[in-house]
Amino acid sequence: MSRDHSGGGSVMLAFMVGAITGAAVALLFAPATGEDARDYLSQKAREGRDRARDVADQSRDFYQRNRESVTTAIDRGREAFQQARERGEQA
Numbered sequence: 682m683s684r685d686h687s688g689g690g691s692v693m694l695a696f697m698v699g700a701i702t703g704a705a706v707a708l709l710f711a712p713a714t715g716e717d718a719r720d721y722l723s724q725k726a727r728e729g730r731d732r733a734r735d736v737a738d739q740s741r742d743f744y745q746r747n748r749e750s751v752t753t754a755i756d757r758g759r760e761a762f763q764q765a766r767e768r769g770e771q772a
Contacts, residue, residue: 711718
């Protein structure tokens with residue numbers, strides 16, 4: 682039970698040291714001003730939106746091109762099932 686008393690303080694100290702170190706490193710290695718960072722993030726968000734729109738358009742086109750093939754395959758499968766079923770009932 683004596684082990685429970687010493688762990689809390691050292692964990693809190695390690696957390697505080699890590700937080701301070703992380704903040705210092707972030708400030709020292711920040712490559713751009715806040716405005717530049719916002720512009721960069723805004724540009725990346727627009728690029729992501731455009732990519733998502735392109736993927737949606739491609740998916741829609743793919744669906745339109747292949748919808749008839751899938752429908753035909755389903756219909757043929759149903760017909761084959763019905764024919765097999767009718768043959769089984771006749772036997």
